[in-house]
Amino acid sequence: MWWRLTRSEWERNKGAPNKAAFRSLVDSGAPLGVLAFLDGEPIGWCAAGPRETLPSLARSRLLAPVDDKPVWSVTCFFVARRYRKRGVAVRLLKAAVEFARSQGARIVEGYPTETRQVFVPDVFAFIGPVALFQKAGFREVARRSKNRPFMRKVVRPAPRLSQ
Numbered sequence: 001m002w003w004r005l006t007r008s009e010w011e012r013n014k015g016a017p018n019k020a021a022f023r024s025l026v027d028s029g030a031p032l033g034v035l036a037f038l039d040g041e042p043i044g045w046c047a048a049g050p051r052e053t054l055p056s057l058a059r060s061r062l063l064a065p066v067d068d069k070p071v072w073s074v075t076c077f078f079v080a081r082r083y084r085k086r087g088v089a090v091r092l093l094k095a096a097v098e099f100a101r102s103q104g105a106r107i108v109e110g111y112p113t114e115t116r117q118v119f120v121p122d123v124f125a126f127i128g129p130v131a132l133f134q135k136a137g138f139r140e141v142a143r144r145s146k147n148r149p150f151m152r153k154v155v156r157p158a159p160r161l162s163q
Contacts, residue, residue: 003054003057003075004025004055005055006055032047034046034092036079036083043083044080045077046074046093046096048072048108051065051070054073066141070105070107072107073110077092077126089128090132090136093136096108097136108153109150110150112129130151
């Protein structure tokens with residue numbers, strides 16, 4: 001819910017209220033991202049959805065849109081500790097791109113952390129490192145700060161089934 005609310009709303013609804021609001025979004029069928037499973041156990045998550053559903057991005061000077069093109073945004077990753085450093089995040093990101101494409105997206109973007117220049121503790125790496133986005137075929141399109149580039153991947157339209 002971090003990206004979907006103002007900071008004061010998020011703080012006011014910390015804990016159970018934010019969880020309930022997210023559950024309502026899940027139940028509504030809104031596009032929220034992709035999950036990774038291993039043997040039926042969830043091991044990872046990648047949040048992705050239309051940028052216009054994430055108002056915190058629009059309010060951020062650092063993450064304000066670089067142009068007026070409609071994009072899907074990848075905003076968050078989680079991989080269970082014992083499955084980290086096994087390529088799960090790359091597979092999640094590629095799956096998120098495919099999911100976005102299947103929903104009509106033509107551009108998918110993310111706002112990763114440049115980890116080569118600065119140490120980033122795991123707790124703050126939820127937006128992903130630049131190398132992750134590069135491995136999934138994203139390219140840098142803008143940089144407003146030393147450690148937060150805009151990375152984009154242009155995708156082809158999903159094939160339409162003929163009737």
